[in-house]
Amino acid sequence: QVQLVQSGAEVKKPGASVKVSCKASGYTFTSYDINWVRQATGQGLEWMGWMNPNSGNTGYAQKFQGRVTMTRNTSISTAYMELSSLRSEDTAVYYCARGPHTAMRYWGQGTLVTVSS
Amino acid sequence: QSALTQPPSASGSPGQSVTISCTGTSSDVGGYNYVSWYQQHPGKAPKLMIYEVSKRPSGVPDRFSGSKSGNTASLTVSGLQAEDEADYYCSSYAGSNNLGVFGTGTKVTVL
Numbered sequence: 001q002v003q004l005v006q007s008g009a010e011v012k013k014p015g016a017s018v019k020v021s022c023k024a025s026g027y028t029f030t031s032y033d034i035n036w037v038r039q040a041t042g043q044g045l046e047w048m049g050w051m052n053p054n055s056g057n058t059g060y061a062q063k064f065q066g067r068v069t070m071t072r073n074t075s076i077s078t079a080y081m082e083l084s085s086l087r088s089e090d091t092a093v094y095y096c097a098r099g100p101h102t103a104m105r106y107w108g109q110g111t112l113v114t115v116s117s
Numbered sequence: 118q119s120a121l122t123q124p125p126s127a128s129g130s131p132g133q134s135v136t137i138s139c140t141g142t143s144s145d146v147g148g149y150n151y152v153s154w155y156q157q158h159p160g161k162a163p164k165l166m167i168y169e170v171s172k173r174p175s176g177v178p179d180r181f182s183g184s185k186s187g188n189t190a191s192l193t194v195s196g197l198q199a200e201d202e203a204d205y206y207c208s209s210y211a212g213s214n215n216l217g218v219f220g221t222g223t224k225v226t227v228l
Contacts, residue, residue, distance in 0.1 A: 050215060059214040102210050107164075
């Protein structure tokens, strides 16, 4: 069965970077985009961007351009999302989801990133 | 990419129907037949309920249906059940480098 398993919770200081991983299993990793979506506590879903694991091509929401980097390691079927210059407003649960982003059927369990001094 | 507009809340009694709207622009909802809907229960990951405006993934009850007219998409839940109480989010393709955008979310309450 398709599974996306994310790395554990992180606590970071303002200005630092965080890198969240998403390990895929149960399907051919390079056949589907991986998307990243975040949700601050009590707030709505926010789409951050997509990555094609086959080509490495990416597309980022304008809000995150210059601060987010999505990469992958195909040998271990794992996608990564790195967010830099963290601020308190980046405190949220970060989800990976198998794409395309127009039909994200499989989701990771979410990773809580807390930004606090 | 501005968030799509949804009503904050909607409600209905068991067995009734509820319809949620999702309003965008001609650059997203109105320009493409790539509107999807997600259900999210507290503390859980979202679940895909509708994609490409009106298609249901396998396993999603046919009580859930989607439609679109112009720049507004809609999700209808018929025969409301207690387990349908959740937050619902629409999402749309937003063009230019395969970008996406979510709606503001609607909390559905089963009275």
